[in-house]
Amino acid sequence: MDSFSIQDFIEPSLGQLSILPTIFSFLICVMMSFVVRDIYIRRSFSLTGKMHIGSIIPILSAVVFIVIVIVKSSLALSLGLVGALSIVRFRTPIKEPEELVYLFLAIGLGIGYAAGQILITTILVLLTLAIIYFWLSNHSISKTSEYNLVIVWKKNNIEFKNILDIIDSKSENVKLIRMDKSPDSTTAVMLVSPKENNFIDI
Template identity: 40%
Template structure:
């Protein structure tokens, strides 16, 4: 039978001071700071016009949670084994649209592990170095984006004029599909435009035999 004295002499109370309070505070504050830094790098390097704010908050929270968990398991071997078993039932099914998002998630997890291990200088240096590398590549972004062009026309002569106009305006292009409905033809191109090539749509629309033309940004399989 457990008595009142047994509660205060249990091993549970002995583990209260397993992680020094000052160490936990420093680790969590640094985790919050580096998490915010990762969030800022994500905003700066995101290729999307409208980045996900919820994903940015997730980056900060993931850094904090990882640090907290590793601080806990590092103080007790049995707890670490139990934590592995508990985390094995977690399944993440959120779709990751951008491969670079996985890099940020892993960055947050790695930062939390390094901070909880007490390697504070390594965590700070690593965050700054990785951030600078990502910013360097972000500054080299170009407008060389892939597009899908859909053109509706009538007659073989109009088709040849369309191809000629595309060859003049596009750095690279490939005909992906051609559909014929009676006398109407639909052409679908995958292309990369030269500088100022956005005027291609206006030029195609002015061609005789072209009924309409649509140019859309394409984020599927890029030209090799």
């Protein structure tokens, strides 16, 4: 009897999984992840990297779904996953909190559907997307005095500090969001609040 218990502990009990419900949950998960991707691309504040992050969302949801489905079928695999994640160091260029929110939403999609909670996961995700669409999107608060400013320059002899001084003299508040450098050009994305609520004219 002891050997039977050890065997059950070691071998994954994949036979307990229902193939058709699992495939159905996976398809719904992928479909909903594309809805999240569309909302992110259309309503996000991000000015750069939208397509890059957007293309990751469906893949991330699918990968999380597969991992959860496999792990939940075996206690040994669950312990192995915990050990594997404990030695992995994640390094990501993601700098905007909004991008992390959408990625966590994609992860939640994968976990919820992999756990078989199709209805409640769908309802909660749709409610979250509705909140984003009607209250937190860039279209619903377009009257704000803060604007995204994107500057691209190709000359290497131009100092960013000089550009920042000019913008700062014409703005009440300046916040650097990100800066991308390439061999040919440099791109700076900033959040600015122009004085007297006027656009900056440089």
